[in-house]
Amino acid sequence: MSANDTVIPFLFESLPVRGALVQLSSSWQRMQEGRQYVEPVAEVLGHAAAASALIAQSLKSDSNITLQISGDGPLSMLVMQCSSKLEMRGMAHADLGGAALSYAEMVSRAQCAITVDGSAIERPYQGIVDVSGESLAASLETYYERSAQIPSHLALLAEPTVAGGLLLQQMPGSGELDEDDWRRLGMLAATLRPDDMRAGVDMGLLGRLFADDDLRVFAGRDAMFRCRCSRERTEDVLRMLGEQEAMESVQTDGAVDVTCEYCGRKRRFDEIDIKRLFALPGPSSGRLH
Ligand SMILES: [Zn+2]
Numbered sequence: 001m002s003a004n005d006t007v008i009p010f011l012f013e014s015l016p017v018r019g020a021l022v023q024l025s026s027s028w029q030r031m032q033e034g035r036q037y038v039e040p041v042a043e044v045l046g047h048a049a050a051a052s053a054l055i056a057q058s059l060k061s062d063s064n065i066t067l068q069i070s071g072d073g074p075l076s077m078l079v080m081q082c083s084s085k086l087e088m089r090g091m092a093h094a095d096l097g098g099a100a101l102s103y104a105e106m107v108s109r110a111q112c113a114i115t116v117d118g119s120a121i122e123r124p125y126q127g128i129v130d131v132s133g134e135s136l137a138a139s140l141e142t143y144y145e146r147s148a149q150i151p152s153h154l155a156l157l158a159e160p161t162v163a164g165g166l167l168l169q170q171m172p173g174s175g176e177l178d179e180d181d182w183r184r185l186g187m188l189a190a191t192l193r194p195d196d197m198r199a200g201v202d203m204g205l206l207g208r209l210f211a212d213d214d215l216r217v218f219a220g221r222d223a224m225f226r227c228r229c230s231r232e233r234t235e236d237v238l239r240m241l242g243e244q245e246a247m248e249s250v251q252t253d254g255a256v257d258v259t260c261e262y263c264g265r266k267r268r269f270d271e272i273d274i275k276r277l278f279a280l281p282g283p284s285s286g287r288l289h
Pocket of ligand 1: 227228229230260261262263264265
């Protein structure tokens, strides 16, 4: 039995390596709802979703990871967020001009950052990921090896209906790991195929991938789509926009419609809403934040 959207953490009994396997179906499909992502963009977004869930499963509770790519190249923006509860959302903006661009071409002139924050994190931290690799997985492997000093193998897959992946990380301070063993595990991780994801991830898949190793497999955790948008947060955005601009929209269109880029939810603010919004003390003047 395997649930639709699952992260399964595991350890190698005889090697200082831990890992996680993820499969995202409904959450991944929900992220694409109402968006017409072309295939290369959908692929990198799906890779980002799987990677974020794999990283988030080891976070302290009440924290979040945000993976953000931005720049002035074909992929101008990609945001993927996943909480320690494995609630996730993500979106991308890209203009590939009709070309089937590779990952490297899409992220040319882009920066990528990983941010971890949340109430459990005393000091939020941000790491800069060099995106010059051949795939997002390669870029993140390099980041973990060089910046975080955690040698990692990462395999990521994405199709329209399912995204998934496998992360292996050396455990710091828990003994030597033979270079050959590490290379062997990387080669096995790279054998993960979309078919494995479609069939649903479970202990059996881990057993087949790492047939010669003893694994300790922990209970799978459910991942899900959840947007953090709210009417209150949208009001904050409108306050930043300013009363004049908001009122101009009301006069032109009869109302201000704000659509959440993550979940597609539309919120309408008419003239009365806008007047009330700017008559009330906003968060900047009314409360501390
Ligand atoms: Zn939303």
